[in-house]
Amino acid sequence: MIVKNRNSRKRKVFTIILVIAWLSFAGFSAYYVYTHFIDVKPEVITRVDPNGVEIKVDERPVTVQAKQEWTVPASHPRYISIPKLGIENARIVQLGIIKKTGQLDAPVSIHDAGWYNGSALPGKGGAMLMDGHNGGPNFGGIFEKLRELKNGDEIIIERGDGKKLTYVVKDNRDMNVKDINDPSNKWGMATMTNSIEAGKEGLNIITCVGQWDERSQTFNERTMLRAVIK
Template identity: 30%
Template sequence: MSVHPRVRGNRGGRGRIAATPALVALALSLVLSGCAADQQPIDLAAPDPPQAPAEVSTRTPSALPSSDPTWIEIPRIGARSSLVPLGLNPDRTVAVPPVQQPMQAGWYQYSPTPGSVGPAVVLGHVNGAGQDGIFARLRELRAGDEIRIGRQDGQVARFVVRRMAQEPKTGFPADEVYGDTAGPELRLITCGGSFDHTAHSYRDNIIAFAAFTGSG
C-alpha cells in the first residue's frame, strides 16, 4: 500500500509532510512496522501510569537556525548514535534506518532541524537482526530526562522529556507528533507494545515528547 503525502515548507525552515492526519498516521504505521520486519519479540513491560508533563522553565529559549543534526545522546538509557537523514521511500512512505543496523538512529529530514521551530522527529529501532536497537530502552524515559542532539554548526541542542506515550499503530497521534508548535520540540519514536507474530511487528509505538531547553 502506498501513501502519497505532499511536502511543503515549515516555519523551521524545512519541508515536512503535509497530509491529512489519516495519511500521516498510515505512513508512520507502515514505517514503524518496518522497524520490526525481522525482529524477535522482547519482553516489553507494561507502561507506567500516564505522567504529568515535566515542569519546564517559563523562560522560552531562543530557537536556533536550521542546521542538520549529526548525533543524539540520551544519558538515562545509555543511548548514543550518529544520525542519518531519512527521506521518503519510492512509494512515498517515510524511510527508516536499516533494520540490519539496529543501533543506528535517523532524523526525518522533512521535519525541522533539532532546535529550530517545530517538532523535529528522530526514529530508531527497538531491536533488529537478533539484538537490541538504539531505542530498546526508550520506554524507560521519564519526564525531566535530558536528550542532547549535536548539529553540524557545532551547537548541541538540549531537550527535556515532557511526557511519554504508548499508542497503537492503528491510532497514531499524527497531529501531536507532526503538528506545528510555538517553539522547538522533539519527538523520539520506536516500536513497542505486544508483538504480532503474524505480522512480525510490534502493535504499538513508543513516543517521547520533549521540549527545547537551550543550546551549548
C-alpha cells in the same frame, strides 16, 4: 548365581547406555542453545514486508571510528545522546517516506537514530521527528529502553557544526498502531511533526514496542515521546 550375575551385568550395560545417551542429548542441546541463542553473530538481515518492500536491518555494532567520521551538513542533526539510557553520540541518519507504503523509513543500523527530513532542523523552530529501532531479531537497538524516559529527562542533539541543543521530555506513552494512525488522535502520528508546547522547539521520537505481528511483519505498538528545548 550365574543368572544373577548375568542380570546384574545387563543392568550395568543398560545403565551405561542410558548415561551415554543422556550425555549425548545434553551435549547436543547445549550446542544448539549456544549456536542459536548465545553465540549469535551480529549481521545484516534482509526481509520483505507484506507490501513487497525489502527491509535491511544491520545488527553490527558501530565502531568508534565510524562515529567520529560521521558528517552531516552544518544545520542537520549529527549525534543524539541520552544520558539516562547510556546513549552517547549515536549517529543520526537522514530519512524520508517510503513511497510504496507512505510510512516513515527507519535506519538500516539498529544503533542509529533517523531524522525525518520533512520535519524541522535543530535550532530552527518547529519540531524534529526522529525514529529508530528498539532492536533487531537478535540484539537490542538504540531505542530499546526509550519507554523508560520520564518527564524532565534530557536528550542532547549535536548538529553538524558542533552546536549542542538540550531537550527535556514532556510526554512519553505507548500506543497501539491503530490509535497512532487515527488522524483525530491528538497524540497520534499526525501530530508528531508539531511541538507539544506551542512556541517552543520540539523533538519527537517514535520506536516500535509490544508484540511482533507475523501478518503485518511489525510490532503492534509504538512508544511516542515528545520533548521541548530546554
